Amino acid sequence: MNVDAYLDPKYGIYDYLMEQKKNGRIKHLGFSTHGDLACMTKFLEAYGKDMEFCQIELNYLDYKFQNAKGKVELLDKWNLPVWVMEPVRGGQLATLPEDAEARLKAVRPDEGIPAWAFRFLQAIPSVTMTLSGMSNMEQLQDNINTYAENKPLNDEEMKLILDIADEMIARTTVPCTGCHYCVSKCPKKLDIPFLLKLYNEAMVAGSGNFIAPM
Numbered sequence: 610m611n612v613d614a615y616l617d618p619k620y621g622i623y624d625y626l627m628e629q630k631k632n633g634r635i636k637h638l639g640f641s642t643h644g645d646l647a648c649m650t651k652f653l654e655a656y657g658k659d660m661e662f663c664q665i666e667l668n669y670l671d672y673k674f675q676n677a678k679g680k681v682e683l684l685d686k687w688n689l690p691v692w693v694m695e696p697v698r699g700g701q702l703a704t705l706p707e708d709a710e711a712r713l714k715a716v717r718p719d720e721g722i723p724a725w726a727f728r729f730l731q732a733i734p735s736v737t738m739t740l741s742g743m744s745n746m747e748q749l750q751d752n753i754n755t756y757a758e759n760k761p762l763n764d765e766e767m768k769l770i771l772d773i774a775d776e777m778i779a780r781t782t783v784p785c786t787g788c789h790y791c792v793s794k795c796p797k798k799l800d801i802p803f804l805l806k807l808y809n810e811a812m813v814a815g816s817g818n819f820i821a822p823m
């Protein structure tokens with residue numbers, strides 16, 4: 610459902626949720642979104658005062674690529690705890706290009722590659738819940754071992770993992786800044802930056818999850 614429908618009083622969504630909260634059927638009210646910063650801002654300005662948490666896609670690849678950093682900062686302003694979906698981007702961050710894995714192993718020889726995704730999240734103070742998305746016993750055991758210790762990335766490690774993310778994105782995407790200069794020149798009136806955004810997301814997702822940015 611589009612954010613505008615949530616905000617339209619004719620659907621009675623807000624009133625319904627408030628009533629369920631008053632009746633004790635909802636203990637804690639929060640929201641989950643794949644929306645961009647503008648969409649989240651619009652929603653928070655309307656309902657933020659009643660929200661208790663927010664779930665977003667957050668991982669080191671999307672920190673810049675989908676501006677997850679900006680979303681965390683926005684939620685921090687609202688004092689909302691961050692719940693994380695796609696911490697390993699549908700399994701995409703469980704294995705990395707060979708050279709990237711070697712650089713990570715050189716810094717933390719005992720840490721598995723998937724664990725870097727969780728150590729990254731441990732370095733973000735407002736993250737209080739992570740939906741790990743484990744699909745077999747081995748991943749479950751691996752995840753339990755990782756979370757047995759709190760070992761957040763330090764500043765240098767954070768820079769390293771974000772540099773690697775930049776390199777992974779640069780390998781497959783078209784560097785469109787979204788300036789829109791080309792749009793008025795397109796004889797077919799295409800929204801070129803939006804189409805490139807979709808193309809880039811599909812390229813980064815590869816055979817993994819593809820969620821169209823809004």
Ligand code: SF4
Nearest residue numbers: 785786788789791802
């Ligand atoms: S493709 Fe269009 S919107 Fe993207 S950077 Fe080039 S001119 Fe700007």
